[in-house]
Amino acid sequence: MLKYDFSFAFKETLESGLSFDEIFDIGKALSANFEKVFQPLPGFLRILDDDEILEEVGALKSWLQRFENFVVIGIGGSALGNQALHSSLKPINWNSLSNEKRGGKARIFLLDNVDPDLIASVLGELDLAHTVFNVISKSGTTAESMANYLVVRGLLEKLDLPVKEHFIFTTDKDNGVLRQIADNEGVRSLTIPDDVGGRFSVLTPVGLLSAVAEGIDIEQIYEGARFGKERYLRDDLKSNPAAVCALIHYAYLKKGHNISVMMPYSNRLYTLADWYRQLWAESLGKKFDLSGRIVHTGQTPVKSLGAIDQHSQVQLYNEGPKDKVVTLVKVEDFVNQLTIPFIHSDIEALSYLNGIGVGELLNAELRATSIALVANGVPNMTIIFPQIDEVHVGEFIISYEIQTAIMGFLLKVNPYDQPGVELGKKLTYALMGRKGYEEIRDRYEEKTSWRFEL
Numbered sequence: 001m002l003k004y005d006f007s008f009a010f011k012e013t014l015e016s017g018l019s020f021d022e023i024f025d026i027g028k029a030l031s032a033n034f035e036k037v038f039q040p041l042p043g044f045l046r047i048l049d050d051d052e053i054l055e056e057v058g059a060l061k062s063w064l065q066r067f068e069n070f071v072v073i074g075i076g077g078s079a080l081g082n083q084a085l086h087s088s089l090k091p092i093n094w095n096s097l098s099n100e101k102r103g104g105k106a107r108i109f110l111l112d113n114v115d116p117d118l119i120a121s122v123l124g125e126l127d128l129a130h131t132v133f134n135v136i137s138k139s140g141t142t143a144e145s146m147a148n149y150l151v152v153r154g155l156l157e158k159l160d161l162p163v164k165e166h167f168i169f170t171t172d173k174d175n176g177v178l179r180q181i182a183d184n185e186g187v188r189s190l191t192i193p194d195d196v197g198g199r200f201s202v203l204t205p206v207g208l209l210s211a212v213a214e215g216i217d218i219e220q221i222y223e224g225a226r227f228g229k230e231r232y233l234r235d236d237l238k239s240n241p242a243a244v245c246a247l248i249h250y251a252y253l254k255k256g257h258n259i260s261v262m263m264p265y266s267n268r269l270y271t272l273a274d275w276y277r278q279l280w281a282e283s284l285g286k287k288f289d290l291s292g293r294i295v296h297t298g299q300t301p302v303k304s305l306g307a308i309d310q311h312s313q314v315q316l317y318n319e320g321p322k323d324k325v326v327t328l329v330k331v332e333d334f335v336n337q338l339t340i341p342f343i344h345s346d347i348e349a350l351s352y353l354n355g356i357g358v359g360e361l362l363n364a365e366l367r368a369t370s371i372a373l374v375a376n377g378v379p380n381m382t383i384i385f386p387q388i389d390e391v392h393v394g395e396f397i398i399s400y401e402i403q404t405a406i407m408g409f410l411l412k413v414n415p416y417d418q419p420g421v422e423l424g425k426k427l428t429y430a431l432m433g434r435k436g437y438e439e440i441r442d443r444y445e446e447k448t449s450w451r452f453e454l
């Protein structure tokens with residue numbers, strides 16, 4: 001079970017902080033309407049009600065074992081969750097282990113960006129005859145993912161490899177180009193449920209297939225998520241840490257704290273912060289509220305890594321604008337216990353390090369940062385992973401999905417759409433000369449014709 005330390009978010013420890021009663025006053029309306037937030041049950045919670053997805057994905061295990069490499073082609077919600085599961089649940093050097101050491105499980109790679117150098121470096125490393133490509137796209141049309149799919153397909157064709165055997169698509173059941181190709185050519189495919197939006201989809205086939213391919217226990221992830229579903233849907237807010245987190249963020253946002261920093265003290269958990277950024281940014285960053293009023297609301301998510309960013313961003317957090325809420329993420333028991341050896345016994349300045357665990361040092365740094373933040377008047381809280389494993393990662397994911405829904409309710413916005421990304425997508429199509437986008441290109445041409453270039 002994840003543990004939460006909220007002590008440094010309240011006025012008991014923070015001069016201009018919130019009182020506990022204050023946030024529960026804000027929470028009263030939430031408490032009274034709590035059920036409504038989750039009615040109808042959002043898809044990301046509904047999918048936990050049965051084993052359908054686990055079984056569907058699990059059934060592909062033996063087919064996946066044919067491949068040494070598994071490449072995710074996707075972007076945003078169709079990649080960030082995969083990356084987060086991979087980094088948090090596999091050893092950092094997984095991809096450099098030999099096939100034997102990996103017990104025949106796949107190495108995982110990601111083609112998200114359309115950066116030719118990235119693509120060349122990933123594909124250059126792989127023996128394509130032993131590689132499967134999982135093209136993931138809820139819409140089945142996203143430019144970056146389609147481009148990467150085409151590049152890979154071109155390469156497979158050039159090598160005369162049986163294209164169909166090297167792809168599996170994860171996409172909408174009816175719509176989009178991927179579905180069309182899957183249907184026409186009989187490419188293997190998995191379905192993303194209609195009621196689960198991209199950034200909430202890591203516990204669907206989107207995130208689970210690559211996890212299974214590399215031997216992550218997806219049933220344990222579900223166990224943690226299901227536990228989280230019970231825990232974080234309690235309408236008694238005092239026993240619901242996801243609700244408390246949302247209330248704290250909401251209350252501080254009202255006071256001008258419009259940045260939410262997530263700072264894991266663990267390299268393995270760092271990409272969870274990337275996943276969180278999309279969830280928080282796209283779900284809550286909105287121009288209109290539910291009644292159509294212009295509100296321009298949201299809270300900018302920032303990722304940070306402890307202890308690295310103590311030597312980089314923390315100066316700003318402590319002394320810069322008072323516009324942040326910081327969430328530190330701590331690991332109690334690291335998988336690897338590493339003790340610092342006694343060396344230089346004659347140098348007093350190093351004696352405090354003698355014989356202590358490296359993890360102990362990291363956690364002391366976390367504690368020091370949280371105290372320094374509170375001393376500087378910066379509200380912060382700590383989420384504690386007793387250890388990093390499937391159960392806790394599953395619980396973490398669901399806690400933040402629920403927290404985002406709660407925050408959407410508090411801000412009175414729709415957390416499930418992202419109208420603000422559409423224009424950029426359409427303009428990309430227009431700039432690339434895609435048919436049907438001439439009007440949009442003309443509309444913005446005049447506006448963008450002014451130049452100041454050096």
Ligand SMILES: O=P(O)(O)OC[C@H]1O[C@H](O)[C@H](O)[C@@H](O)[C@@H]1O
Pocket residue numbers: 075076077078136137138139140141142145198199282418421
């Ligand atoms: O899964 P896809 O349809 O390819 O979408 C990938 C991503 O594209 C968009 O730009 C959306 O803003 C994201 O929410 C989405 O996760």
